[in-house]
Amino acid sequence: MAVLLNTKESGSSPKHLKAMYGQAAQTSNITPSYGNTTQWIQDLSGGGMSGDISGTWTLTTDVGKTYHLIKKIGTVSGFYPAGRLVLGHTFEIAQNSTASRAVWLKRHGALTGDGTLWSSGSYGKLGDYSWHSRNATYDSGFINYMKTNNQYIKHIYLQFSTEGGSISRKTEIKIRNFRFKWIDVPSGKTLILPKLRPYEDRLDLDVIA
Numbered sequence: 001m002a003v004l005l006n007t008k009e010s011g012s013s014p015k016h017l018k019a020m021y022g023q024a025a026q027t028s029n030i031t032p033s034y035g036n037t038t039q040w041i042q043d044l045s046g047g048g049m050s051g052d053i054s055g056t057w058t059l060t061t062d063v064g065k066t067y068h069l070i071k072k073i074g075t076v077s078g079f080y081p082a083g084r085l086v087l088g089h090t091f092e093i094a095q096n097s098t099a100s101r102a103v104w105l106k107r108h109g110a111l112t113g114d115g116t117l118w119s120s121g122s123y124g125k126l127g128d129y130s131w132h133s134r135n136a137t138y139d140s141g142f143i144n145y146m147k148t149n150n151q152y153i154k155h156i157y158l159q160f161s162t163e164g165g166s167i168s169r170k171t172e173i174k175i176r177n178f179r180f181k182w183i184d185v186p187s188g189k190t191l192i193l194p195k196l197r198p199y200e201d202r203l204d205l206d207v208i209a
Helices: 140-148
Strands: 007-009 020-025 048-051 054-065 068-076 086-095 105-111 117-119 132-137 153-161 169-183 190-192
Touching: 020 169, 054 086, 086 105, 105 132, 105 140, 153 169
Parallel strands: none
Antiparallel strands: 007 190, 020 068, 048 054, 054 169, 068 153, 086 132, 086 169, 105 117, 105 153
């Protein structure tokens, strides 16, 4: 029986897009060590999230105050790529409302196995219902930290906000097409990507297929 490897050729994008399954709420504030180091606030226990970040995640809120909600992605399975293989990540977002208390994505980040967080800068609420790209390029300090300490990406972190306005309403934000940005390879070479594996096997950084 043939094994289909997930690969990246020089200058190409991998065909395998599955990346992270399962999500949970962060239960406390968290302060990034790399990227934008502003503390992330967590003060909302609700906010239902469903879906698959390699397809489409949907987060729904129904509040009348300013809240911040942090979700960590990859609690069931994922790539859990070694730091030596990744340069960043990318995905798309869209809101179904721009009105008062509509939920929107404020920050995104990447958490290593030892709890070190890289963070994007802060975004504002979208002014339309179109899909918008969000791109992360990890800084050299974060990448070198992962390489030096043999770390991997354990979770993708997302912080949502309902800041703005005063009227309670049910709104949604969708996230789709999540991808890691993998290192490039010399012409004629092939990078074999980690396989999608259970959370319990996340520490096996040499798994390739």
